[in-house]
Amino acid sequence: MDDSRPLTQKELEGKPKYNSSNQCFWDERAPAHAVSPDSTASIFRCHIGTDSLSLARLGARSVTGLDFSDRSIHQARSLAQECLESGGGELHFVQADVYSALRVLTSGGFDLVYTGIGGSLLASVHREMGRYAHPVVWTLDESDAGGLSLKHPYFESGEPVLRDHKASYVGTDAWGDFENFVTVAFAVFTDVFLYGVIVPVVPFALESRLSIAQDKVQFWVSILLAVYGAALLVSSPIWGYLADRISSRRLPMVVGLLLLGGATALLCAGTNISLWIVGRLLQGTSAALVWTVGLAFIVDATASENMGKAMGWVGMAMSAGILSSPMLGGLVYSGGGYYAVFAMCFGLIAVDTAMRLVVADVKTAAVSTDGGVTSSDPQTAAGAIGLADERLDDRAVDVELRGREANKKPAFLVLLRRPRLLAALWGTLVHGVVTTSFDSTLPLLVSDMFGWDSIGAGLIFLPLVSPSLLGPLVGVACDRWGARRLSSLGFLLATPFLVCLRFVDGDSLSQKALLCVLLVGVGIGMAFVLGPLMAEVMWVVEEVMPSSTQSSYAQAYGLYNMAFSGGALLGPIIGGLIRDAADWGTVGWTLGLLTFVTSISQTCWVGGPLIKGRRP
Template sequence: MARPKWLASLTQHSEKPPAMLKFRSSDGFIIGTVALAVFTDMFLYGVIVPVIPFALQSHSHVEQDRVQYWVSVLIAIYGASLLAFSPVCGWLADRGSSRRSPLLLGLLALLGSTVLLQIGNSTGILIAGRVLQGASAAVVWVIGLALLADTVPQENLAQAMGYVSLGMSLGILIAPLLGGVVFDRAGYDAVFGMAYGLIGLDIILRLLLVEKKVAARWDPVADVQAKEAADSPSSGPAPPQNETTDAEKGLTSGQSETRDLPGGIDILDRRRDRLPPILALLYSRRLLAALFCALIQAALLTSFDSVLTIHAAKLFGWTSTGAALLFLPIVIPSFLAPAFGWFSDKYGGRYPVTLGFLGACPPLICLRFVNENTMNDKVILCALLALIGLFLALTFPPIMAEISGIVEVKEKSMLASGRAGFGPGGAYAQAYGLFNMAFAGGCMVGPLLAGFIVEGEGWSIMALVLGILSAVTAVPACLWLGGWILRKEQVE
């Protein structure tokens, strides 16, 4: 019996391509959609930063001496939820047939979290809202970045990640500014009105997005190329000469599959290559260095969320609007992120990341000298925050592109050596799941570290600790990003 037409339409694509298919599946549209998704997520994360210290007292009836504690905890809970959900999202995404569908589902969690945060009249409801917000962020970051890795060639990926970094920086840093101004002028509910409008725009773009592999169904040439690539995973471009393995240089099918590298490492039958991809990747010291950099970069950025507003209110007597304006000097340098990404694509990411963390050290330490209510201190604080924003913006695109580069080079090396790769789904989403876990760890540690140090030891000690942490991070960045600095051909 013939199938009904409606059932056939669900299982087969229409012969007529969707409207504006070329535009909706273009690199620019996909990059823009992912960048907006990241912006939306980080905007909703940060919009309550200048609002929550005041709302905790008026809505949740928290005592004034407990406000700093609950601000730090609520910000950290977002990071904890992101940390917990990221590996799950990565594992599921690499086994699914679509990146677009999970992105749409993530919006449901984001909408639910926004409603809870708006109606929350107790700390319990606010905690539930932040947990849902972290789950939504896991979907956006893991699947969105994996979608970019699927779409953009590796040699241009850092620049694409620069636009994502721009979206992230704008969201996390403009949100407190707008949140403070709108809260002062129009109240608590008006802050969430902005959030609902942004979610609506995000829904429209995610519905319009068409993945490259889906668009290929209406392009015979691209469809054939996609099928050939799927049938012959090793038919891609050969690894660069400086990444040639011993197996490529001399092994033949008649040689033993137990040939060892110096030190007794079996290049064809290593136990780690039999592990699930997410565990096999963790053997890479290059990846571990990138994850450590991501953790510290997130910690440094989010540390200001729990202390800057309160410090400005105590020192300068500013309201939430004035305190929120302090985030503006940090956000302005993020407009240069795409240019930083282009530079990283051209010259490599090792030295931009190293320079970024080293450069952020002096202005972070110098924050300790802002301790008086004078115009001079206000100007110095804004200048220092601008320098910190500039150097941290330099680190974001190359670190995000490094994650994809590690997966690509490792899989090529495995295939060229006769070992199985990561499978038909690849490992991009799982690698970005690890990146997300590192970033989430930073989002969790940063506010708690800064908040508790300020509460226990004061603003000056906090500034010193953050500066030293930034300088220390430059060491693994210099040694391992792009491979071991003394042996550039080494992938791990």
């Protein structure tokens, strides 16, 4: 237990910030303590349950651990699930501060009470003739006939402890974490690169290799892009569900790479539209796996306060792929032909294969929460926990109820009831619509209006995606100010630039410059959306399901991928059909209206409801 001397009610009311600040600190440290690659369980702090676990494995019939940090309780439950599979006593964890302990725990209900400081506060918790244990007892010598004497050192030895270890004891600077993170970022880059490298090639290859009539090219370009989005949409929840039930993050990543290699081979060798459709289906399936498992992989080892920054770097890897792929695709196709483009793709896959095979495997705590170890139901823990008649503090009750709700329903069903998550998913869908609508319209626009070839069709994406390199800076801002401000600002900023695309209507230098300027404005707006909404998904999971967050990340990012893939499915269709039925200007103002409405929804619900009410 983490506690201190009993405070009077006046002291508690006058200095609430001390307790909340201390709780925030331990919330931040709990994940780092649990995932440290350079430490063993013996040096973990008691707040993640190692002392309670030891007592249970030594034969205690029922053990209850108490801590005021909900993330510490989550880590303790995960650790207990892994370690008590081979047997041990009942083990339960309760989230409450020490001043609520007398209301949460049964008075006189324990044979042994072990704590560090403030033992007088907990004197009534153990049974009559029960024992109270305190670390200071280690220092006492009972052999002296004259009474107890201080003889033994309180710490590990009587001499100063010297450590010659350069890494942080929580392992946050270890190379292994960095290696895993780089592998996921490179996997994202590879996936996005192979999606975008053929965007400027497809309109020309459809005519030259597949003999598609020129008036049907826009239709098939939109269909091929939409097929990718459909595969992403359907397979994302499947991969999210399976990833929570596989104890390895590396295995799904390797499977995704096999699918990606097969998809690339079909697109390279295919000479009819059916093979191209199958290739795009496999490519979308692979992308769903990489994004779902890869993002969960990063969340596993990233503290909450750094999530915006981490997702900013992932967004930057994605941006680098989007930025370089159309440009390189157009250049290589113009200079070396169709097969040269795919030679570059296979070379990238080879590098990605090596990185995924050597990355350290990551074991997750993805096991069922139905057992007694993780149950927070008072009836399940009746032998060790007795709730007093008094009402618990609001935070402890809320965590208790949310934990019970999470145990009854699949994670994605619980999450989908939250307006905060729905707003983030809607923003993600709109982001996908805006970005992919350009994939189906820009190459044909510059070809028809400016007479550009595949090189120009690739280079025109440069002003659109280059602002997304701001991802890390946006991530830092997100960690400081939250996702609401940034996502709302991003959609609002993109609106006038999208509407003004209607003014690009001729083949002149000024018109080309105007198009580039407007695309930069749209790109800056979208750069403020991607990373913050990724981080928002993780924050929603932590808020809604604090007792099972580790097993919910993959499902949550499965929902995120479904939203983005829905946008990737609708974007090319909306952009292509509107351009065919009306004109380029109509595409712009339609997307502008969509982003304006979305900015309002982001302001109202991302980060929690703007107007506070009862939680659904």
